Amino acid sequence: MINCIIVDDEPLAATLLENHISKIDHLKLVGKAENAMEAYKLLQNQTVDLMFLDIQMPHFNGIDFLRSLSQKPRTIFTTAYREFAIEGFELEAVDYILKPITFERFFKAVERVLRNIADTKDNFIILKTDGMHRKIHLTDIIYIESQGNDIKVTLSTQESFIAKSKIIDMESALATKGFLRIHRSFIMNIEYVTAFNTNEILLGNHKIPVGRSYKQEFDNFVNKVSKNKLL
Template sequence: MSINCLIVDDELLARRLLSDYVGKIPELKLAGTCASAMEAQGFLQKQRIDLLFLDIQMPDVTGISLLRSLSNKPVTIFTTAYAEYALQGYELFVLDYLLKPISFERFFQAVSRAVEYINLLNIKVLPPNSGVEAPAPGYIYNEYIFVKSDYKIHKIAHSDIDVIEAYGEYILIYSGRQKIMTLGQLGKMEQMLPRPGFVRVHRSFIVNFSKINAIQGGMIYIGERQVPLSKGYRDAFMELVQKSQLF
């Protein structure tokens, strides 16, 4: 699969260098180059881009402002001469952060991570009860999820998840003492997880039913965590509990 790339940088020499680097990697296909964020915004509205190489400091509109304005963000690698923007890159879930001058070795390292991540995004996931006896090529069983956090792609087994919490535009995944934050919506996460193994108990919480230690009033206890059980989800949740009761 070819990965469509767009290079956005106001410096001609930088665009030429990155174009040369892209041409050396067979998996990449250069869809275009842009000299400004405004030009890139128009380009992105017309053509699907898988991987964006984005400069930060550009006239009029910065790369950070451009990325924040995009509703469907491509996998993005910052290419910049300014190290102080690394935190903002982290907040925007940028995959990597390349400091100029960029060597081909460092570029290749970043692209290898990007290719791996994009390939994972394109894997079709079969539900646990799909009726398919053996995995077909290009498919995986959803016994785990992949999430991007802290410049890494984390593989998390369903059985390791305790609680999932909505946190603004992000999701917090609690697994034992580990907490992973990733960009996403709780509703979409709910659709990815097997049921009734995972249960929505609040507009902001999903719990792993097998990890519940106790239920008291409007509170669910999982390890050291207390998760609220809201009225809107209480009846469906208690029905599952009753089906599991011995007495």
């Protein structure tokens, strides 16, 4: 699922984009903004993968707004003006669509986004912490611990921080990336395992328990390690 927002001060154009988005299962609209300041607030409060951004807006145009962002989501410019195309692509926009936007042209742009995501190596995640969206390389994560509706992430630098996410969402996102959930409260990076028994796992100096309901997953992990690694 790709979380997206619409940034456009024209109600009819925004409604048309919303209708197009509703027809594509991979897209989820998480917010709309009529100007750059509203858009900035959305980016602070939502995980945004894709932004449909108008260029001609009051006070602060879309080009300058995107240029001002330190963390830029994938962006598709939506505008009635051709003359900004070069600037748009210089900012690494995924696409540049001229209004009025047909569904066929919209779908082609979204396909480009999907290809872009597929071609990008998923070796990092973006987590929201302390009002910021933080890029974390997966190889730096030792383990993740549930903290109610939040998670605690422990890194190889021995730093840890609290992020706005649920452990079940992290389990789904990391399942094929070398991580294993072995307790209702813990997900581990298997590359950091240094020792284990039937009840607990050591990740360097960190010890985490094996939950009873996760014994099968743990046994599968042990069997795989024993078959391929142990002498």
